[in-house]
Amino acid sequence: MQMINDALGDDAPLILIVEDEQDVVTPMEIKLKLEGYQTRSALTGKSALTEVFREPIPDLILLDIMLPDISGLDVCMRIREAPQTSQIPIIMLTAKGEEIDRVVGFEVGADDYLVKPFSIRELVLRIKVALKRTMGTNVEQPRKSTFGSLNINYDTHRVYVDEEEVLLTATEFKLLSTFIERAGRVQTRDILLDVVWGVQSYVQTRTVDSHIKQLRKKLGPAGDFFETVRGVGYLFNAPSGNRVV
Numbered sequence: 001m002q003m004i005n006d007a008l009g010d011d012a013p014l015i016l017i018v019e020d021e022q023d024v025v026t027p028m029e030i031k032l033k034l035e036g037y038q039t040r041s042a043l044t045g046k047s048a049l050t051e052v053f054r055e056p057i058p059d060l061i062l063l064d065i066m067l068p069d070i071s072g073l074d075v076c077m078r079i080r081e082a083p084q085t086s087q088i089p090i091i092m093l094t095a096k097g098e099e100i101d102r103v104v105g106f107e108v109g110a111d112d113y114l115v116k117p118f119s120i121r122e123l124v125l126r127i128k129v130a131l132k133r134t135m136g137t138n139v140e141q142p143r144k145s146t147f148g149s150l151n152i153n154y155d156t157h158r159v160y161v162d163e164e165e166v167l168l169t170a171t172e173f174k175l176l177s178t179f180i181e182r183a184g185r186v187q188t189r190d191i192l193l194d195v196v197w198g199v200q201s202y203v204q205t206r207t208v209d210s211h212i213k214q215l216r217k218k219l220g221p222a223g224d225f226f227e228t229v230r231g232v233g234y235l236f237n238a239p240s241g242n243r244v245v
């Protein structure tokens with residue numbers, strides 16, 4: 001395995017696979033390496049929390065819910081709480097009937113999920129979508145934006161309100177930057193779904209509402225910049241916006 005990793009070089013995205021069944025992990029590692037990714041794996045929730053924070057920090061995490069020690073949902077929440085890992089895309093691996101609503105909702109903070117059994121093709125597709133959100137998509141964007149008390153740094157993905165850092169998930173950050181790009185224009189739920197989540201039927205329009213609700217809450221006073229336009233969607237309407245390039 002190590003030899004394949006070395007051959008790929010350091011710039012291939014690193015995927016952490018958290019799954020307690022070695023029989024599932026091994027073929028997944030082999031196939032992801034063939035697709036050009038570097039991989040690292042953890043068989044327990046506890047070792048996952050060690051592997052997540054070990055340099056180099058993974059670019060994406062595949063996280064099984066049913067683990068022998070700590071639940072994958074708890075592992076996900078802990079990853080989200082830490083500033084250095086709060087933006088890493090997380091795809092939960094679930095069995096049928098597990099708590100899918102909680103998984104993609106703001107309570108747990110995963111970006112996506114796959115129900116077992118899934119094809120490697122589907123897995124790779126979801127990985128590409130999730131990585132696109134965080135890697136190399138902001139090249140032509142300004143590095144920083146300031147709107148009153150709200151400060152956004154696009155290089156570090158850090159957000160501050162009144163100089164206090166606000167920890168956002170990858171999806172929340174994408175949602176916020178999308179609103180800023182389109183400031184002053186009403187965004188319908190369908191447009192937001194398209195731009196932030198991609199055209200994927202498994203995410204519903206109420207997901208947009210719950211994410212905006214959570215974003216408003218996290219941003220405190222700056223949350224008021226988001227106006228609800230009844231029957232249409234949302235509008236980012238900051239009083240004194242400026243961009244620093």
Ligand code: CA
Binds near residue numbers: 021065066067
């Ligand atoms: Ca399992």
